[in-house]
Amino acid sequence: MKQLLMGNEAIARGAVEAGIDVATAYPGTPSSEVFMALAKMAPEHGFYAEYSANEKVALEVAAGAAYAGARSIVSMKQVGLNVAADPLMSLAYIGVKGGLVLVVADDPGPHSSQTEQDTRKFGQFAKLPVFNPGTPQEAKDMTLAAFETSEKLGLPVILRPTTRTCHVCQDVEVGEVRKSKKVIRFEKDPKWVIMPKLSYLKHQELNVKYLKAAEMFETSPFNESLIRGNQGIITTGVSYNYVMEALEILGENLSVLKIGTYPIPEKMVTNFLKQMDTVLVVEEQEPVLEDEVIKLAWKNNLRVDISGKHNNDVPREGELDTDKVMAIIRKFLGLPEETVSPVSPPELPLRPPTLCAGCPHRASFYVFKKAVRKMDAIFTGDIGCYTLGNAPPLEALDTCLCMGAGVTQAQGLKRVEPERKLVAFIGDSTFFHTGIPGLINAVYNQTDITVVILDNRTTAMTGFQPHPGLPQTAMGTKEEAIDLEVLVKACGVRNVYKADPYDLEQAQKIAARALEDNGPSVVIMKRECVHLVRPSIRYEVETDKCNNCGVCYKTFGCPALFKEDDGVKIMDDCNGCSVCSQICPSGAIKPVRHS
Numbered sequence: 001m002k003q004l005l006m007g008n009e010a011i012a013r014g015a016v017e018a019g020i021d022v023a024t025a026y027p028g029t030p031s032s033e034v035f036m037a038l039a040k041m042a043p044e045h046g047f048y049a050e051y052s053a054n055e056k057v058a059l060e061v062a063a064g065a066a067y068a069g070a071r072s073i074v075s076m077k078q079v080g081l082n083v084a085a086d087p088l089m090s091l092a093y094i095g096v097k098g099g100l101v102l103v104v105a106d107d108p109g110p111h112s113s114q115t116e117q118d119t120r121k122f123g124q125f126a127k128l129p130v131f132n133p134g135t136p137q138e139a140k141d142m143t144l145a146a147f148e149t150s151e152k153l154g155l156p157v158i159l160r161p162t163t164r165t166c167h168v169c170q171d172v173e174v175g176e177v178r179k180s181k182k183v184i185r186f187e188k189d190p191k192w193v194i195m196p197k198l199s200y201l202k203h204q205e206l207n208v209k210y211l212k213a214a215e216m217f218e219t220s221p222f223n224e225s226l227i228r229g230n231q232g233i234i235t236t237g238v239s240y241n242y243v244m245e246a247l248e249i250l251g252e253n254l255s256v257l258k259i260g261t262y263p264i265p266e267k268m269v270t271n272f273l274k275q276m277d278t279v280l281v282v283e284e285q286e287p288v289l290e291d292e293v294i295k296l297a298w299k300n301n302l303r304v305d306i307s308g309k310h311n312n313d314v315p316r317e318g319e320l321d322t323d324k325v326m327a328i329i330r331k332f333l334g335l336p337e338e339t340v341s342p343v344s345p346p347e348l349p350l351r352p353p354t355l356c357a358g359c360p361h362r363a364s365f366y367v368f369k370k371a372v373r374k375m376d377a378i379f380t381g382d383i384g385c386y387t388l389g390n391a392p393p394l395e396a397l398d399t400c401l402c403m404g405a406g407v408t409q410a411q412g413l414k415r416v417e418p419e420r421k422l423v424a425f426i427g428d429s430t431f432f433h434t435g436i437p438g439l440i441n442a443v444y445n446q447t448d449i450t451v452v453i454l455d456n457r458t459t460a461m462t463g464f465q466p467h468p469g470l471p472q473t474a475m476g477t478k479e480e481a482i483d484l485e486v487l488v489k490a491c492g493v494r495n496v497y498k499a500d501p502y503d504l505e506q507a508q509k510i511a512a513r514a515l516e517d518n519g520p521s522v523v524i525m526k527r528e529c530v531h532l533v534r535p536s537i538r539y540e541v542e543t544d545k546c547n548n549c550g551v552c553y554k555t556f557g558c559p560a561l562f563k564e565d566d567g568v569k570i571m572d573d574c575n576g577c578s579v580c581s582q583i584c585p586s587g588a589i590k591p592v593r594h595s
């Protein structure tokens with residue numbers, strides 16, 4: 001039977017067919033829908049699903065379950081793996097009993113990430129098998145195969161889709177759902193306790209398992225060789241689709257070797273290379289496959305010309321597509337460059353990313369920009385919707401590095417520039433993710449910073465997932481929410497304030513008060529994301545009162561406000577936050593009911 005599934009949904013379906021017992025995740029584009037689909041299926045299929053506080057926690061929860069023999073899946077985006085790197089490296093040594101599949105979605109381009117890092121490199125670093133799907137069908141099939149491989153080798157296995165596999169839809173052949181019948185019980189054994197002596201032995205074991213994985217992959221259905229002459233292309237993942245389409249359009253019949261598993265099947269690749277005079281390696285991101293191909297050619301003393309990223313024929317940055325791959329193949333074959341100029345799509349208006357109309361974060365930034373007006377201040381930022389606070393006209397953020405770094409970088413800056421005011425912005429979900437240790441550090445070292453927690457009661461940027469500050473779980477049950485104010489006080493912060501960003505006067509007083517404190521202070525700016533609670537009123541400009549001073553659109557910049565020749569207008573997407581009416585010096589902005 002076939003079902004139309006998005007790649008991420010296909011991964012979730014594969015996990016359910018594999019009979020998983022536990023699913024964990026921290027959301028992050030392009031991986032988020034894997035867990036969203038799993039959480040929906042959890043009650044029907046009887047497995048446990050949770051959003052964990054961060055990726056390290058998610059992996060450790062899944063590992064605990066796998067130690068007892070349960071099948072577990074954990075999903076995250078590529079930068080999330082950096083957070084989970086610590087348990088991952090040790091887990092590769094210790095191993096697992098039940099299958100553990102780690103879905104890490106890579107984002108070449110990147111579309112919504114800080115980096116274009118390649119998780120296949122992480123797989124090599126941790127010495128763990130990696131499956132690299134190119135289509136939703138393959139993503140589902142590889143998920144099942146990854147569980148089998150994990151249990152055969154006793155190792156966690158990485159499934160590494162990229163954005164285009166995650167988000168494309170395909171009719172996917174679905175199979176039977178396997179019911180988990182195994183006995184799940186943790187058996188006490190010294191092998192679960194990592195100690196230096198054991199680590200050495202486990203490292204030896206891991207090296208053997210890594211070679212065994214390469215051997216197993218010689219017969220994997222995910223690696224295919226098509227011999228059509230002595231000029232060939234070696235490719236992987238989504239690039240395989242571009243290569244096949246490009247060859248069809250160009251009418252060329254080159255040999256093609258598709259690699260879907262890492263470590264690569266060396267005999268299969270060597271055998272392909274032996275039949276080729278020239279080879280082009282086509283892959284996105286790092287030259288992982290290309291390096292392996294070059295190594296094998298050298299090891300086997302093969303006289304084959306290898307093109308790819310190392311001679312700059314294939315770009316190292318950004319995504320590939322069929323047009324780019326056609327140009328690469330043309331060059332490889334020495335064909336004349338395409339002379340017909342492609343039809344250019346019409347120029348689209350620039351649409352820079354911005355905070356939504358009525359977003360409470362915009363008001364929070366506005367409040368703090370006003371509060372520090374006469375001070376020499378630095379605003380450190382973090383990852384989330386509020387990263388968009390750096391866009392004009394607010395231009396409120398001076399730094400953004402990674403999850404939780406706003407709080408800690410502010411402390412570093414304060415140490416070297418003690419005369420400047422340091423204000424760190426972080427979201428509620430991100431605060432639970434990695435903000436807490438940074439705040440504890442500020443308290444412990446008594447660093448004079450103000451941390452502003454932008455509490456919009458959700459994880460908005462990745463699709464409104466719950467987090468530990470909310471009274472519901474991924475599976476929809478009602479649970480005790482962790483009160484941010486209580487938590488912040490428990491971290492040792494004495495000066496803790498709460499404000500509503502829509503109440504500008506009160507919020508500005510509180511911001512000014514917090515900035516006067518010595519030592520760490522925290523302001524919780526609490527107001528639901530506009531996409532959770534839509535008000536019944538919107539605002540309008542009374543043109544006879546408006547004197548076109550520009551305060552509303554020049555300093556606040558709500559995207560629902562715009563200036564036309566005959567004055568300022570407010571569009572229908574106004575979310576009725578009222579902030580523009582509070583800042584208009586002429587009292588020209590008034591509420592009306594939504595039509």
Ligand code: SF4
Binds near residue numbers: 561
């Ligand atoms: S009330 Fe004003 S600031 Fe708020 S969403 Fe509407 S136009 Fe934007």
Ligand code: SF4
Binds near residue numbers: 553
């Ligand atoms: S702030 Fe008020 S007076 Fe000034 S342009 Fe906007 S609506 Fe008009």
